[in-house]
Amino acid sequence: GMTGELTLRGLVLPVGGIKNKVLAARRAGLTRVLLPEKNRKDLEEIPETVRQGVEFHFAERVDQAIQLALTPEPPAPRKPSG
Numbered sequence: 001g002m003t004g005e006l007t008l009r010g011l012v013l014p015v016g017g018i019k020n021k022v023l024a025a026r027r028a029g030l031t032r033v034l035l036p037e038k039n040r041k042d043l044e045e046i047p048e049t050v051r052q053g054v055e056f057h058f059a060e061r062v063d064q065a066i067q068l069a070l071t072p073e074p075p076a077p078r079k080p081s082g
Helices: 018-027 037-045 062-070
Strands: 032-036 055-059
Touching: 018 032, 018 037, 032 037, 032 062, 037 055, 055 062
Parallel strands: 032 055
Antiparallel strands: none
16 A cells, blocks of 8 residues: 655655554555655554554655555465475
């Protein structure tokens, strides 16, 4: 999941409603969330139980956001058969 606002110069600006957006991402089963760097402090408002199981990434510039958004998630570990 990803949220933020972009400027014409490629900066990622903070947005409101981070708590509700993270809750919605959890309900949707997302495990990676990309947020503006300036919203990092907003994670303090979200209970640890909600943050567990979610990998948070932060970006200041659009090039960082694109790289993070397009990096594939590593495959889940396989359980040994037998």
